Amino acid sequence: MENREFNVVGKSIKKIDALALATGEVKFTADIEMPGMLHIAFLYSPHPHAEIVDIDTEEAKNIPGVVLVLTYRDVPDTLHTTAGQGYPEPSPYDTRILDKRVRFVGDRVAIVAAETKEIAEEALKKIKVKYRELPYNLDPEKAEESEQIPPEDAYHLLPTVYEPSKNLAASVELSFGDVEKGFSDADFVLEERFEVQYANHCAIEPHAAVAFYDERGRLNIISTTQVPFHVRRIVSRVLGIPLKNLRVIKPRIGGGFGGKQEVFLEQVVALVTYMTKRPSKVVFSRKEVFVSSRTRHPMITWYKVGAKRDTGEITSLYLKALMNAGAYGPHALTVMANAGSKVLPLFNKIKNLKFEGFSVYTNLPVGGAYRGYGATQGYFGYNVMLDMIAEKLGIDTLEFFKKWHIKKGETSPIFEELGEGKEGVSQIIRSCGLSECIEKGAKAIGWYEKRRKRIKNGDKVRGVGAAILMQGSGIPKIDMGAAYMKMNEDGSFNLHIGATDIGTGSDTILAQIAAEEIGTSVDKIIVYSSDTDFTPFDVGAYASSTTYISGGAVLKCAKKIRKEILKVAQEMLNVPEDALYIENGTVYTRDGQQKVSFQDIVIYSLYTKNQHQIQAVASHIGLESPPPFMAQFAEIEVDIRIGRIEVIKFVSAVDCGKPINPVLVEGQVEGATVNGIGYALWEDYVFDEKGRVKNASFWDYKIPSIRDIPEIEVIICETYEPTGPHGAKSVAEIGINGPIPAIANAVYDAIGIRLTKTPFTPERVLKAIKSQGIKL
Amino acid sequence: MEGLIPESLDEALEALSERKFIPIAGGTDLMVRYKRWKNLPPSFPSLPLFIGHIAELSGIEKKDDEIVIKAATLLSEIEQSPLVPSILRKAISQMAAPGIRNMGTIGGNIVNSSPAGDTLPPLYVLDAKVVLLSKNERRCLFIYDFITGPGKNQRRDDELLYEVRFKVPKHTHEMYRKVGTRKANALSKLSVAALASSRDGKIDDFRIGFGAVAPTPVRVKSIEEKVKSRHVSELSDDFINEIVNEYGEWIKPIDDQRSTALYRKTVALRLLRAFLLQLKPV
């Protein structure tokens, strides 16, 4: 594939679902009401770790309007993972719908289904549970010697390290060269410990699911999912319902960010509907989203880096990561591994390198996929270490970045060594605009005018800092998406894709990719997505894969359709195929003598001669995972009297290949940037001594409000990725990785203090100022 | 939602004399406190008495040398009124967000009596008085006598807060600082309101109030007296340290999900010090 002039791609057309969303016509899962619908509520454990000795549901069952009360005795006890990943999942099978042992405050104890939500809530209060409390542990550094958290019979499908008795959910090791020798060859060695905290995705729409039987006796599930096909597979297995009897539909989704790559409500609504033969529905409260859905995995990282003073070469790098998986292990292996695999290839000339990662169980809320997926955790320390080395070398951080970052035509051994639950895939970088991102971003933030200036205004001091990043585009040789298209009498096309638009706009950009290739306009493409009965398979919306993987399928499919159209036109006009070209829904002969419209072509193919449906289907897997690149810059102001950091301006310069829809690219980058700033400065779970979340609401858990959002400048540094659809790479996740290190580096620039633990609250900053003293 | 909607102040007071109601003005505290599941109305423990619409309870005026603000005046109105001293306007402009300020009232903030109520430190330093009305009685109390604990005050069940009034101070120095997690819709980790006046180098007025650092807002007149009538040249480091230490005895914050006791105390005292330093000639 090569770069060329585009008609539809590269244009910021409106999202195809924009009007319906804006006018409120769209139904979200929670809006669905059906006659006879049951409402589901959960009873949650008040203990961090306990065994249910006795559970009495009689009184609850006798409340008028209560239809079903389920405990661990009443539900299938299939071990599974809630991680909505490909099969076999690289996450341990350590979860049951309900279990006799509960593992964190907020773990499920019982399920009630009733005529109304109110009645269901009332019934919860009448369930009497006797617990035997067990020793519990909230500290990931003490996991190994603590009471076993996962079930005795928990197991892993993959041949990977999994030691439930030691609370070890996963571990990986990777090394090449001789790390010790690398350190002794170094002129100086720097070491630091970094820590990032719990956080929630805070999608506007809470998790919800609906189940009902259709007139043919098939069980339908509508849910707020990023992964409808994985939902179907997992629900079928967990409940023992044949897959053919299940249909999963994804409606419009109010944001996912990874939180909806989890399958924990669908099996419950399906079970209730299966048992009662009535429609059922569950909608999480915000508190449930915080406590009992999934979170960002907290992580501690230790970096040790040695470098040469004259050349600046990093002679050795050692990274150890300890991830807190929480009480169950969805994504425990892969998020932790990504802290290495998405980070360490960036400086690809390091000859001696070692990465060790551990994921451990604690009696705290459950981690899961979250935008950035380990890279966010890994990049904090990485970029701070690079800033520290540059300072030691006495050179500008940006020059250091530009000299050593991976470039087009280069590779890193890490691509091959570290994959998702298995070995990775070797690849050569075919597009990289990172140096341009660094240069343009530096200009936009005013780097050379502001760096090391420590401009003071009263109690406030300003600084600038930077971070560089890469991510991936799908999971290579694992993620697959497929597309189906057919042509209608008026020259319009149905595009059916398994791909999952969760608010990202993927329905729109996939239509753009198709329209571009076929030579028509987007309004001729009727998109229908994410329905396991009517669309082909797709792994779903995760791992920054939709544009690259599903887009690849759509492009292939559109190419086939184009060929079919030309074939018919050839027959109609009686000319050879290469004498034809398509422009704007019409086929012309190159000599300008003849033309035939799409409409005429379909009418011909459906009714006139040699009748057939013009249609095509195509699948695509990514053979590589070309990384998007980004340079992020923060200008901040620290109020040294009260310790408050304010972000004045933030610049995100991104190389995502060819931006299919620039405004949607900007939206993704701005959203990720703000998401990252909130994580850097405020967002955190506050636990009591039993691991109970004390701030499980938007009242107490603060995400940035509109007034907290600084001036954000998004710069698109366009490249062309030859393996991507129309040159595109991914863009959705990468922007969340840089705010923490860029802000940390800016704080150092302002006041000479290295912050190593997020969030950078005024409490923490003031403490650091008091203990380290500021250098102005 | 069920409740009583009186047509006048008299009718409201009459109703209160007969049984217990929960007065509801803007409802921005109450609707949150008594909320239930999505789509369900809140559940009030007693019948609500709606007072936000009563004309007699709304308005800002200057009476002689006093500013009088009726209890159900909207926060946004006060924020914009040129009659109101800037220290109170500044505090209100940093409360909640515009939507809430268009619903919430000053009376609600006072009667709610939260340690983090943001109008309270300015009202403390303004020596504001609150006027309470019941069917047969009118009482007038200083705000610091009215508020007795977190969420606790002297209001009887049959009374409404009618108005709050204070003299406009003639100060030369002023400071208002609120430290919250973010810029909007964030309760105070702490707040400080301070006024002072110095003429010809003599400090003839000095008042400072702290919010969210103790069960009620903190204002200590005995320490203020020590600063008053000093000459600015007497504000030595030693003297400032002494004042800061004395306030340290009164500032007794707690750890909660919004902040830590240590941070609150440190920053409250740092802001006090900053204000004292402002009074010093440069």
Ligand SMILES: Cc1cc2nc3c(=O)[nH]c(=O)nc-3n(C[C@H](O)[C@H](O)[C@H](O)COP(=O)(O)OP(=O)(O)OC[C@H]3O[C@@H](n4cnc5c(N)ncnc54)[C@H](O)[C@@H]3O)c2cc1C
């Ligand atoms: C999102 C949000 C953000 C907020 N941010 C802030 C903030 O930054 N700072 C802050 O201080 N507060 C904040 N609040 C709290 C609240 O908005 C204020 O306390 C507001 O001033 C309350 O006024 P109201 O009229 O809405 O009170 P209501 O909820 O109507 O009443 C509050 C209490 O006062 C009583 N009451 C009200 N009026 C009278 C009267 N005339 N006589 C007798 N009793 C009366 C009520 O019975 C009740 O007990 C916030 C609230 C929300 C929802």
